[in-house]
Amino acid sequence: MRRRKKKGADLKLLSFENLVIKGDEIDFKGNWNEKFQNxxxxxxxxxxxxxxxxxxxxxxxxxxxxIAMEMKEEVLLKAVEKAVENELNNILFIWGDVNNILDYFDKGELSRVYINFCDPWPKKRWYKRRLTYRGFLENYKKLLNDDGEIHFKTDNEKLFEFSLNEFSEANLKLKNITLDLANSDYEGNVTTEYEDKFMSYGMKIYRVEGLKI
Structure with missing residues (x-):
């Protein structure tokens, strides 16, 4: 089903010009620290x-x-409003597509990548669309510094199994593999909106960290 856009969300989103950057207008690849001024x-x-x-x-x-990146403008708008409400000055937002990240960031510019509850693309022929497919992982690795990490969470067991294999194929060192996050020894977990909902249903949350080696 085609996604219904919220009327006016794009214009309101772009009104936060100090926080939101359209992907096709990024002109500081390799200079994000200048944008943050630190x-x-x-x-x-x-x-x-x-x-x-x-x-x-x-x-x-x-x-x-x-840096928070999202394609859906009405969803991203909610995130931007949270940042404004909390008066955060250490966060920026990209309204863009993960397929274009090599145009947004330079090699070694990032320290960590988070992927939380991404679309599992369940049909076999769609596996290359999964954000933990090795093609995406290789792109993330290019952007990460030598000590960079990828942190991944999902409620989908099959996607998690697929992702563990892809992490290994991408030569990432696996760390803190968790098969039931709520009942694990892992400390300091920060939840997403989806995660809160899934946990309220008693669903298991799977988590892993992949370290660049």
Missing amino acids: DNPIHVEFGTGRGKFLTTLAKQNPNINY
Whole structure:
């Protein structure tokens, strides 16, 4: 079913010109620290949704720069409004497509990538569209510095199994593999809106970190 856009969301989104950058208008590839006006590490979430996850992290970690990326303007608008409400000055937003990230960032410019509850694209012929497919992972690796990390969470067991294999094929070192996050020893978990909903239903959340080696 075709996504119905919220009328006026694009114009309102672009009114936050100090926070939101359209993907096709990015002209500071390799110079994001100049945009933030500091040399702090940069963490990016691809598919940020309504922004609870990344705005929470930005509030907790003022010495880290965060970039939230999302294609759906009405959803991204919710995330931007959270940042404004919390008066965050260490977060920016890209209204753009993950397929174009090599146009947005330079090699080694990022310290961490977050992928949370991405579309599982369940049909076999769609596997290359999954954000944890090795083609995407290789792009993330190009953008990560030598100590860079990829953090991934999902409620989909089959996608998680697929992703573990793809992480290994992409020569990422697996760390903190969790098959039931709510009942694990992992500390400091920050939830997304989807995650809160899934956990309220008693669903398992799967998590893994992939380290660049």
